Amino acid sequence: MRLVFAGTPAVALPSLRALAARHDIAAVITREDAPLGRKRVLTPSPVAGAAQELGFPTIKANRLGDEVTERVAALAPDLGVIVAYGGLVREPLLSLPRLGWINLHFSLLPRWRGAAPVQHAVIAGDAETGAVVFQLVPALDAGDVFSELQRPIGPDETAGEVLEALSLSGADLLAGTVDALADGTAVARPQAGVPTLAPKLVLDDAHLDFTRPADEVYARLRGVTPEPGAFALLDGERFKIAEARRAPAADGALPPGSIGLHDRRVLVGTGTTPLELVTVQPAGKRAMAAADWWRGAAGEAVLS
Missing domain, CATH: 3.10.25.10 (Formyl transferase, C-terminal domain)
Incomplete structure (x- = not known):
């Protein structure tokens, strides 16, 4: 399928590479270069660096507004895929791809909807977490779930260690879901349970x-x-x-x-x-x- 991929940090890289090996990446959307280090040097995101290495057209934007929507519309994608981009996909961009957008999210939805699900799971003392691929809808992380994996949280694991592991297993989960969407066999189920929220940590x-x-x-x-x-x-x-x-x-x-x-x-x-x-x-x-x-x-x- 023809995909548009949106992501920013290093945890999105396994997913980008997995999809690039199996589908046509029409463009990569990532956040704008940000000042890093003591000297505050403007630095491309990890996803921007990987997109350049792979030769994909890149759209750098901190907000998915009219300009981004116009550029994506010109690409006529079948599907939008988002992994830790760091911003919301709203209408009309949300409905623009033929199959809409899907999101790889690092929790067992509806537990830990929001920007920092792994961190909140560890802080709360959860015994397990996982990853899901779900259909993006206007409400936060509330769409139907196509696929899911579970893993325990080790008694001494940090959020960074759990997130790195999930970025690898989640990439396989995501690629399999996109394959199923491509051949028409994907089936989504509504989320069940009481939602909890995982806002960005300060x-x-x-x-x-x-x-x-x-x-x-x-x-x-x-x-x-x-x-x-x-x-x-x-x-x-x-x-x-x-x-x-x-x-x-x-x-x-x-x-x-x-x-x-x-x-x-x-x-x-x-x-x-x-x-x-x-x-x-x-x-x-x-x-x-x-x-x-x-x-x-x-x-x-x-x-x-």
């Missing part, structure tokens, strides 16, 4: 509250890793926590937020049992092993 979502139970703190830390990145405040400045893990129950207790050393492990207290800090980044410094930071820290340290 920096405040990554601020750890050490008065909460250890499992809850650890789940939030994993859910905001790598983005926006877990942190607490140390002497009023942001103290990033890139990696932590559960500590053995035998390590005893520490007051919430208090840091101590036990058997050469740097521990931080929570509302229940401590967590072990593995990799940290104090304000204005590089990321380092928590033990190295602790050796150079003067006096008592309390995270808030």
Whole structure:
């Protein structure tokens, strides 16, 4: 089939490559170049880079408005496919392709509709997640589902690790669904269950509250890793926590937020049992092993 593909981050790349091997990509839509790094250099999205490498015409737009609609209309696509583009598809663009648009979404809809489904699943302590391919409709992530896969969330997996795995298995799911749409065998079912929402995470979502139970703190830390990145405040400045893990129950207790050393492990207290800090980044410094930071820290340290 003749496809228009919309996506932006690296998690969309496996899907783009899988579809490119089996169908005609008329154009790729991605968000505009964005400033990255300390020098804020304008940088193409990962999908833009892949589209250039593959030789596909690229439409860069942060909003799918009239100009994008006109350009897509001129391509006469059979189907629009969207994977983590970062914007909404509205009418008349939504109905423009012969078969409309489908979306690869990284959750088991209707659980976790929205921009950050994997992150919210990990934060909530869900035992499993997955991916679905569904028909786009005007309401947020509410369309009928063509296909689905499920996978467990490991007890120590971060959102980034889960999302990377789902981007690979989801690409196969998506390609199979497009094949079924092409030969007329695809069948969609209505979503069943109570919807939950997964809005985009902001920096405040990554601020750890050490008065909460250890499992809850650890789940939030994993859910905001790598983005926006877990942190607490140390002497009023942001103290990033890139990696932590559960500590053995035998390590005893520490007051919430208090840091101590036990058997050469740097521990931080929570509302229940401590967590072990593995990799940290104090304000204005590089990321380092928590033990190295602790050796150079003067006096008592309390995270808030």
